[in-house]
Amino acid sequence: MSNARKVPVPHHDLPYPRLEIDRQRAEFADAAVEDRFNRHHLPETTAQLKISLLFCAAFYVAFGATDVATLGPTATAWAMIALRLLVALVAAGGLLAITRRPESVRIAVVAACVVEIVGLAVFMVLCWYQPAATAWNVMSQALILMAIYINIPNRFIHAVWIAAGSSAVFCAMLFVQGHLKMDDLVALVLLLMLGNTLGYIGARRFHLARREEFRSTILLQQLADRDPLTGCYNRRVLQKGLLDAELARARRYGTALSVILGDIDHFKRINDTHGHAAGDHVLSDFGGLLLAMTRETVDSVVRYGGEEFLIVLPETDLAGAHALAERIRHAFGSTGSAVEFGEFVTATASFGIASVPALDPDAPETPAVLMEAADAQLYAAKRGGRNCVRGVSVTADRMRSTA
Numbered sequence: 001m002s003n004a005r006k007v008p009v010p011h012h013d014l015p016y017p018r019l020e021i022d023r024q025r026a027e028f029a030d031a032a033v034e035d036r037f038n039r040h041h042l043p044e045t046t047a048q049l050k051i052s053l054l055f056c057a058a059f060y061v062a063f064g065a066t067d068v069a070t071l072g073p074t075a076t077a078w079a080m081i082a083l084r085l086l087v088a089l090v091a092a093g094g095l096l097a098i099t100r101r102p103e104s105v106r107i108a109v110v111a112a113c114v115v116e117i118v119g120l121a122v123f124m125v126l127c128w129y130q131p132a133a134t135a136w137n138v139m140s141q142a143l144i145l146m147a148i149y150i151n152i153p154n155r156f157i158h159a160v161w162i163a164a165g166s167s168a169v170f171c172a173m174l175f176v177q178g179h180l181k182m183d184d185l186v187a188l189v190l191l192l193m194l195g196n197t198l199g200y201i202g203a204r205r206f207h208l209a210r211r212e213e214f215r216s217t218i219l220l221q222q223l224a225d226r227d228p229l230t231g232c233y234n235r236r237v238l239q240k241g242l243l244d245a246e247l248a249r250a251r252r253y254g255t256a257l258s259v260i261l262g263d264i265d266h267f268k269r270i271n272d273t274h275g276h277a278a279g280d281h282v283l284s285d286f287g288g289l290l291l292a293m294t295r296e297t298v299d300s301v302v303r304y305g306g307e308e309f310l311i312v313l314p315e316t317d318l319a320g321a322h323a324l325a326e327r328i329r330h331a332f333g334s335t336g337s338a339v340e341f342g343e344f345v346t347a348t349a350s351f352g353i354a355s356v357p358a359l360d361p362d363a364p365e366t367p368a369v370l371m372e373a374a375d376a377q378l379y380a381a382k383r384g385g386r387n388c389v390r391g392v393s394v395t396a397d398r399m400r401s402t403a
C-alpha cells in the first residue's frame with residue numbers, strides 16, 4: 001500500500017494558480033511544480049552538465065601549463081597543478097555521481113554547486129600566487145562568470161550567489177594584494193559588475209523562458225484533456241490509458257480500485273422541458289459537484305458520454321465507493337441548478353459501481369471488464385427506480401453483487 005502512494009500518477013492536472021512563476025527566483029513558486037519541471041528536463045540538464053564538467057576538468061588541468069610558464073618549474077607551480085588536478089577530480093566525482101543517480105535532481109544541483117565553488121576557490125589561490133598574470137586572471141574570471149550563469153546548468157539563484165560572491169572575493173583579494181592602481185581596480189570592479197549584470201539578465205531570461213514554455217505545454221494539455229462544459233476530463237484521457245494505468249497499479253501493489261458510472265436521470269426531459277441551455281447548466285453543476293466531492297490529486301472524473309460521468313477511485317474498495325456515490329447522489333438530489341430566467345431545475349442521478357478488492361489475485365487485467373460491470377450496475381440502478389446506487393465487486397471469474 002505504501003509503495004503505491006510513492007508512484008506518481010501522470011495524468012492529474014496542475015491548477016493554474018500553482019503554475020505561477022516567482023520571477024525573482026526564476027522558478028515556479030510551488031516547489032512541487034518546480035520539481036516536476038526539473039524532472040521533465042532532467043535528462044537534458046544532466047547531459048549538458050556532464051559536458052560542462054568534462055570541459056571544466058580539462059581546461060583547469062590544461063591551464064597548468066601557464067603556472068609553469070609564469071613561475072617556472074618551482075614547488076609553487078607544482079602545488080598549483082596539484083590544486084588544478086583536485087578540481088578535475090571533484091568534477092570527475094560530480095560526473096560519477098550524476099551518472100550513477102541520473103534520476104536525482106538534487107545530486108545534479110549539488111554536483112554543479114560543488115564543482116563551481118571548489119573551482120572558484122582554487123582559482124582564487126592560483127590568482128594569489130600569480131600577481132604578474134592579473135590581467136589574464138581578470139579575463140578568466142569574466143569567462144568563468146559566463147560559464148556559471150549560462151553553461152553549467154544549475155538553479156538560477158545558486159548561480160547568482162556563486163558568481164556574484166566569487167566576483168566580490170576576487171575584487172577584495174586584488175585590493176588586499178595592492179598590486180593594482182586604484183583606477184585599474186575601479187575598472188576591474190566595473191568590468192565584473194558588468195559581467196554579473198549581463199550574466200544575471202541572460203540567465204534569468206533563459207530560466208523564465210523555459211518555465212513559461214513548460215507552463216504553456218501544461219495548459220495546452222489541460223485544454224486538450226478537459227471537457228469545456230463541465231471541467232471534467234474528456235474521453236481522450238481514457239483513450240490515453242488512464243484506467244489501464246490505474247488497474248495496472250492496483251494489480252501491482254494489491255490495492256483496491258473502484259469506478260463509478262453516474263448518470264443524470266431523465267435528462268432528456270430536462271432538455272425538452274427547460275431547453276438545451278438549462279440542460280447544460282445542470283450538466284455543468286453535476287460535473288462540478290463530482291469534481292468537488294472527489295480527491296483532487298488522486299481521483300479522476302471523466303465525462304464519459306452526454307450526461308454520463310465516470311469516476312475513477314484508486315485505493316478505494318466497494319464500501320468506500322458506495323459511501324461516496326451515496327453522498328453525491330444525496331447532494332445532487334437535494335440541490336438544484338439555477339438556470340436562465342430565474343428558473344430553478346432539480347434533478348437526480350443514478351450510480352453503478354464496479355470495484356476490484358485489495359489483494360485480489362484475480363483482479364481483471366483490462367478495464368473493459370470493470371466498465372462492463374459498472375455499466376450493468378448503472379442499468380440495474382435505472383431499472384430499480386433511478387436515484388439510487390448499485391455496486392458489484394469484480395474478480396476475473398466471479399461477480400458478487402453486494403448492494
Ligand SMILES: Nc1nc2c(ncn2[C@@H]2O[C@H](COP(=O)(O)OP(=O)(O)OP(=O)(O)O)[C@@H](O)[C@H]2O)c(=O)[nH]1
Binds near residue numbers: 267271277278279382
Ligand atoms: N443539454 C445537453 N444535453 C445533452 C448533452 N449531451 C447529451 N445530451 C442529451 O442528453 C439526453 C440523454 O437522454 P437519454 O439517453 O434518453 O437518457 P435520460 O433522458 O437521462 O434517461 P435515463 O438515463 O434513462 O434516466 C439526450 O437528449 C441528449 O441529447 C449536452 O452536452 N447538453
